[in-house]
Amino acid sequence: MVFTSFRLPGEFGGLAPINILPGEVAGDSGLTTETYQFFFSDFIYIEIFLKSFAVATFTTLICIAMAYPLALLIARSRKKFRNLMIMLVVLPFASNFLVRIYAWMIILGPESGLSHFINGILAFFGIAPVTLLFSPFAVLIGMVYVHLPFMILPLYTNLEKHDPILLDAAQDLGANSWQRFWYITWPQSLPGIFSGSALVFIPVLGMFAIPDILGGTGDIMIGNLIKDQFLGTRDWPFGSTLSIMLTLAVLGTAGLFSRFARTRNPV
Amino acid sequence: MIDLLQRLARLSLALLITISVIGCAQQDNSTGSNKTPTRILQVFNWNNYIAPETIQRFEASCDCGVKQDYFSDNEEMLAKLAAGASGYDLIVPTGNAMDTLIRQGVLIPLDKTLLPNLKNIHPAYLKTIFDPANQYSVPYAYTLTLLGFNSNKMRELGLPTDTWAIIFEPEYLQKIKGRVTVLDSPRELMSAALLYLGYSANDQDETHWNQAKELIIRAKPYWAAFSNTSYIREIAIGDLWVVHGYSNDLFQAALDAKKTGRNFAIDYAIPKQGAVMSLDSMVLHKNGKHTGIAHQFVNFMLDGRNSAELTNLIGSGNPNIDAKPFIQPELLQNKVIFPDEDTLSRLEMITDLNHKQRRIFSRIWTEIKLR
Amino acid sequence: MLHRQTALWIVSILVYAFLYIPLIIVVVFSFNDSKLNAEWAGFTLHWYKALLNNHEMLLAARNSLIIAISASFLATTLGTMAGLAIHRYKLKVLPILAFTPVAMPEVLLGVSLLLFFLQVLNLTLGMLSIIIAHTTFCIGFVAIIVRARLQGMDESIFEAARDLGATPWQTFHQITLPLIRPAIIAGALMSFTLSIDDFVITFFTKGVGEPILPIQIYTMIKVAVTPEVNAISTLLMLLTLTLIIIATRFDTSMLRGESK
Numbered sequence: 037m038v039f040t041s042f043r044l045p046g047e048f049g050g051l052a053p054i055n056i057l058p059g060e061v062a063g064d065s066g067l068t069t070e071t072y073q074f075f076f077s078d079f080i081y082i083e084i085f086l087k088s089f090a091v092a093t094f095t096t097l098i099c100i101a102m103a104y105p106l107a108l109l110i111a112r113s114r115k116k117f118r119n120l121m122i123m124l125v126v127l128p129f130a131s132n133f134l135v136r137i138y139a140w141m142i143i144l145g146p147e148s149g150l151s152h153f154i155n156g157i158l159a160f161f162g163i164a165p166v167t168l169l170f171s172p173f174a175v176l177i178g179m180v181y182v183h184l185p186f187m188i189l190p191l192y193t194n195l196e197k198h199d200p201i202l203l204d205a206a207q208d209l210g211a212n213s214w215q216r217f218w219y220i221t222w223p224q225s226l227p228g229i230f231s232g233s234a235l236v237f238i239p240v241l242g243m244f245a246i247p248d249i250l251g252g253t254g255d256i257m258i259g260n261l262i263k264d265q266f267l268g269t270r271d272w273p274f275g276s277t278l279s280i281m282l283t284l285a286v287l288g289t290a291g292l293f294s295r296f297a298r299t300r301n302p303v
Numbered sequence: 304m305i306d307l308l309q310r311l312a313r314l315s316l317a318l319l320i321t322i323s324v325i326g327c328a329q330q331d332n333s334t335g336s337n338k339t340p341t342r343i344l345q346v347f348n349w350n351n352y353i354a355p356e357t358i359q360r361f362e363a364s365c366d367c368g369v370k371q372d373y374f375s376d377n378e379e380m381l382a383k384l385a386a387g388a389s390g391y392d393l394i395v396p397t398g399n400a401m402d403t404l405i406r407q408g409v410l411i412p413l414d415k416t417l418l419p420n421l422k423n424i425h426p427a428y429l430k431t432i433f434d435p436a437n438q439y440s441v442p443y444a445y446t447l448t449l450l451g452f453n454s455n456k457m458r459e460l461g462l463p464t465d466t467w468a469i470i471f472e473p474e475y476l477q478k479i480k481g482r483v484t485v486l487d488s489p490r491e492l493m494s495a496a497l498l499y500l501g502y503s504a505n506d507q508d509e510t511h512w513n514q515a516k517e518l519i520i521r522a523k524p525y526w527a528a529f530s531n532t533s534y535i536r537e538i539a540i541g542d543l544w545v546v547h548g549y550s551n552d553l554f555q556a557a558l559d560a561k562k563t564g565r566n567f568a569i570d571y572a573i574p575k576q577g578a579v580m581s582l583d584s585m586v587l588h589k590n591g592k593h594t595g596i597a598h599q600f601v602n603f604m605l606d607g608r609n610s611a612e613l614t615n616l617i618g619s620g621n622p623n624i625d626a627k628p629f630i631q632p633e634l635l636q637n638k639v640i641f642p643d644e645d646t647l648s649r650l651e652m653i654t655d656l657n658h659k660q661r662r663i664f665s666r667i668w669t670e671i672k673l674r
Numbered sequence: 675m676l677h678r679q680t681a682l683w684i685v686s687i688l689v690y691a692f693l694y695i696p697l698i699i700v701v702v703f704s705f706n707d708s709k710l711n712a713e714w715a716g717f718t719l720h721w722y723k724a725l726l727n728n729h730e731m732l733l734a735a736r737n738s739l740i741i742a743i744s745a746s747f748l749a750t751t752l753g754t755m756a757g758l759a760i761h762r763y764k765l766k767v768l769p770i771l772a773f774t775p776v777a778m779p780e781v782l783l784g785v786s787l788l789l790f791f792l793q794v795l796n797l798t799l800g801m802l803s804i805i806i807a808h809t810t811f812c813i814g815f816v817a818i819i820v821r822a823r824l825q826g827m828d829e830s831i832f833e834a835a836r837d838l839g840a841t842p843w844q845t846f847h848q849i850t851l852p853l854i855r856p857a858i859i860a861g862a863l864m865s866f867t868l869s870i871d872d873f874v875i876t877f878f879t880k881g882v883g884e885p886i887l888p889i890q891i892y893t894m895i896k897v898a899v900t901p902e903v904n905a906i907s908t909l910l911m912l913l914t915l916t917l918i919i920i921a922t923r924f925d926t927s928m929l930r931g932e933s934k
Contacts, residue, residue: 074666136696
């Protein structure tokens with residue numbers, strides 16, 4: 037069997053904040069920690085990281101809230117429906133990423149039906165109209181929309197394996213439906229929740245297309261900043277530094293998630 | 304055996320599709336003419352920055368083809384070149400970007416003997432800071448960054464139209480809140496702020512930069528958006544009343560408003576504190592393959608008639624004296640397209656920053672966007 | 675129990691609606707006879723015709739097809755091998771190597787590939803760079819699918835074959851390969867879809883002058899949004915929809931093979 041994965045480590049090797057700049061007769065080359073000092077010199081960069089973490093957290097929580105009922109339903113359904121229902125979840129994922137974002141531009145646009153509807157209600161209460169698009173709200177919706185299937189699938193995989201006997205036993209012992217859920221289903225589903233969360237949280241951290249298209253000027257996240265450094269400001273060393281910071285953040289989060297996903301053993 | 308055959312089938316199908324697709328794509332690439340010319344001049348230019356008729360005339364005169372790639376931002380152009388895009392014969396960068404290219408050493412010195420039409424250029428546009436001896440570049444066209452406005456609305460609200468104050472001062476801004484946009488360009492917006500504060504657009508003092516930053520942050524809540532392109536349409540349909548924009552875009556907007564019979568007129572003015580002039584020049588990249596044709600093209604564009612075609616089309620500033628007989632009369636009066644001495648003295652070209660400065664500048668811009 | 679079941683159903687239907695309504699709107703509005711595309715103005719096929727006349731778009735579509743076919747072919751081959759390797763040799767490091775590009779934020783992958791191509795390989799960005807880039811992240815997906823399939827298989831078949839004297843190649847060829855064939859096909863189709871759809875990685879690794887479909891769409895969205903965007907979106911959706919449906923026909927376990 038051929039080990040073809042050798043290609044992959046090569047890419048990460050490229051992420052070094054060396055002080056050579058393409059397109060400039062560089063007087064100073066070589067390794068330097070200058071970019072890291074710059075990163076920490078102003079709170080604003082940490083601020084953007086924190087913002088991105090916040091967006092990722094909210095997205096993940098909303099995804100959990102929306103995915104759980106659906107995953108539960110599918111897991112409890114009859115076998116022959118399950119595949120169909122799962123496919124229905126996956127199909128939107130098959131459409132182009134940009135298309136899914138663009139769809140929300142239409143829905144949240146200032147001239148859309150939804151906007152008119154909401155602003156109409158606000159006007160009734162005497163509140164000034166709000167713009168739905170180009171706002172943190174739009175970014176959040178976009179993030180949830182794009183990543184929801186990633187939460188539904190692992191959660192479903194986990195829930196499907198639950199043994200209904202436990203629930204029956206609990207019922208016989210007098211537990212009501214809430215207690216059955218909270219003490220039996222929920223703990224068992226935690227590994228699934230953590231897997232799903234990892235698949236949502238980490239990509240969201242690095243997203244730039246969604247804030248770029250649906251967000252206002254103040255809604256930039258780390259991904260946007262990194263992209264700017266490489267394709268705009270031409271500050272590749274600083275871009276690399278930001279990327280390394282993001283990588284560390286991602287590794288840290290992934291580590292946390294996988295630890296939680298494994299320490300829970302289903303009863 | 305079956306699966307191996309299936310794999311082979313897939314492979315051959317893939318090859319088949321690929322070949323037929325490439326074959327079709329080849330045909331698509333030819334610029335409409337039936338014969339595919341063997342010599343093709345590769346041009347890297349701004350969007351909409353040359354009249355189609357001009358290209359056709361050139362192709363006819365030189366028995367060659369012209370293929371253009373576009374960029375919408377100098378930074379984009381530089382970034383793409385840095386990322387390895389190559390093979391361009393001719394590029395049309397703006398002043399400071401050209402500065403970068405010169406310093407990178409990727410440009411070919413021009414052979415002036417092949418450019419007799421160079422004498423047509425108005426001396427004010429030659430000998431720029433970036434290329435004092437015009438060793439590498441000749442002027443092509445220029446744009447001014449200035450204020451565009453809905454003249455009816457401004458009269459109605461009693462607002463001045465000749466000062467940057469209307470996009471920076473809250474006392475004016477509150478009357479036009481949500482109806483103003485500024486350019487989504489760090490250098491352009493900061494230059495406008497610096498000019499308004501009385502400094503040069505090229506001021507490199509960090510304290511001045513911070514003052515400009517504060518000015519911008521204070522004004523930001525009144526602005527509708529940062530916009531590089533959509534403002535043209537929006538001011539022409541009446542959604543925006545004041546925009547920070549480029550002269551040829553505003554020329555277009557003014558025309559659109561007239562054509563669609565709006566009950567307002569779009570006008571534009573150079574603020575008294577000064578404005579940024581973006582002089583675009585033609586330069587030859589050393590990775591190009593057709594230096595001879597490239598020179599021919601440059602000389603062709605230096606001819607008055609050809610240079611005039613662009614101005615007539617998009618209202619771009621014209622540095623070519625010889626072009627005047629070919630320019631539409633009403634444009635000749637336009638101070639933006641043909642500025643007089645006094646106006647010229649108020650215009651500045653942006654110089655490039657070194658990478659340390661760019662980094663600080665980029666951080667300031669990030670703050671502006673975030674706060 | 676019934677009461678809770680109803681509540682679950684209601685929420686689920688809402689979630690499904692949430693997932694589908696935006697896409698339906700995109701499709702419906704692609705027939706909208708209004709340049710501004712803000713409100714419904716009438717039915718027209720005008721935008722689809724405009725698409726056919728849009729040379730840039732057609733070229734972009736062709737380029738994307740070429741890339742997708744090449745990348746999926748390479749990724750399927752390599753990914754299958756990777757999947758087999760991971761299953762066979764239970765080393766911890768292998769899954770990590772293969773699956774990292776799948777879970778990593780795409781920006782990081784795009785940036786590191788960009789740097790890798792330019793500073794290490796000295797490769798000029800162009801179609802080739804995109805193909806390599808796409809192959810890289812598709813390998814992981816194929817490996818996941820193949821591995822999931824292998825995990826569900828009964829080991830005794832292989833033992834039986836070996837007992838009967840089959841060489842490793844024969845075992846692989848006549849037993850393993852046919853058994854994982856659905857997974858391979860599903861993986862290939864998945865790779866194709868991912869490649870055609872990819873935006874972020876393509877954005878970083880593309881060269882100049884060669885339009886690619888998602889990038890074209892992005893430019894259209896940022897510069898001038900007309901229903902033409904809806905039209906191309908609808909067509910793309912149809913394509914990827916068909917592919918995914920075919921893929922799941924072959925291997926339904928792929929849908930759940932997201933185990934890490």
